[in-house]
Amino acid sequence: MSILFATQLTKLSANKGLSQADIADKLLVPQQMVSAWEAGVSTPDLTYLVKLAEILDCSLDELVLGLPKRNASQLGQMNFGISQPGIGGYYSQLLVLLFG
Template identity: 50%
Template sequence: MTTFSTQLKKFRQERHLSQDELAKDLFISRQAISKWENAEATPDLEHTVKLAEILQVSLDELILAKEPEVKIEWVIEKDRPMNIWEFFCQLLVGCFSSWRSFGVVFVTAALHFWLNWL
């Protein structure tokens, strides 16, 4: 089995996707996915790029089984004070989730006051 076919099957199973589901996302037949996983055929470049997007992996991981050099992770800093934009974003989220009409009026008034204050 080639590296690509092994990686394709591994990533598909990790994402809990069936061959049918993956085939529907790519607008191809389930048999094509089966052939790729059994190293009987290989996808064209367009399908390979789309596979990487669907499986959320890089082309290097999918084709060459290389681990990514850099992993991007979200880091939320809680040890520093909130800036004005973070405050308004949280205010918007909080207001829209429970007090929709009041939130719109309050946020609009707060933004108007803040912009005039500058």
């Protein structure tokens, strides 16, 4: 995740006109921490990832994986590979999802 995340963080920050210091101030962390993230030396934990996505107005998929932001209508059109079975099939699929 480091290199792609670092690239995305740098790109998305620049697009928003935010410096490392700006992001650090918003996250209440030292600027060196943000610098390490942008350099790919370290990666933030999930709490900071979520806050970064909010600050940068992007999805976690875009921030971490480089995938474009999807809107609600696109998500509704996606095929997640789950059919609409009868009630028995529903519960068996649910059990498989829960317990592997």
